Amino acid sequence: MADITLKGNAINTIGNLPKVGETAPDFSLTTVELGHKKLSDFAGKNIILNIFPSVDTGTCATSVREFNKKAANLENTVVLCISKDLPFAQARFCGAEGIDNVEMLSDFATGDFGKKYQLEIENGPLAHLHSRAVVIVDKNGKVAYTEQVSEIVDEPNYKAALKAI
Template structure:
């Protein structure tokens, strides 16, 4: 399990992020149009998985905004912003913020993404939500970079993540 914090208070996830060099696990996530998206929908592209608890928090919203800015310049790359927020809340946020360069996906239906990528929080006030993490998958479906953000209120290391592309 990953030992992380929420404002300095210890919490845990169900496991650790997938190992660099391993194959990315497939997923079934719900898009804002309520369609189901899988890993194979993005085959042949580099994929940034921006994983977080809820778009309705300041740091999560900031990460979506930052990746939205950066994604416009990335070649053959998609940014998937993944939380357990309902697709309606994700769509509302993107509409209000003018977010157009990232893809919002929800794990609300089954929670299987959080379990498969081992980012589900097990205790504390955010139990059952996702921790803040970045996973980058190359064009061949291999994980080339991961970051488990140590304290959920902190933003990920955007520079390191983008260097891994």
């Protein structure tokens, strides 16, 4: 399990992110249009998984904005922003913010993504939500980079993530 903090208070995830070099676990998540997308739908592309507890918090919203800006200039790359927020909240946020270079996906229905990627928070006030993490999956479906952000209120290392592409 990953030892992380929320405003300095210790909490844990159910496990550790997949290792670099492993095949990324496939998943099925809900789109803002209430359809479903799987990792395999993006085969042949570099994939940035921007994972966070809720788009309705400052740091989570900032990570979506930052990856939205940076994704506009990336070739053969897609950014998937993943949380357990309802698709309606994700759509509202993107509409209000003019977000159009990332794809919002929700794990609200089953929570399988958080379990497969071992980043579900197991205790504390955010229990059962996702921890803040970034996973880069290369065009061959292999994990190329991971970052489990150690303090949930901190932003991920955008520069290191983008360098891994």
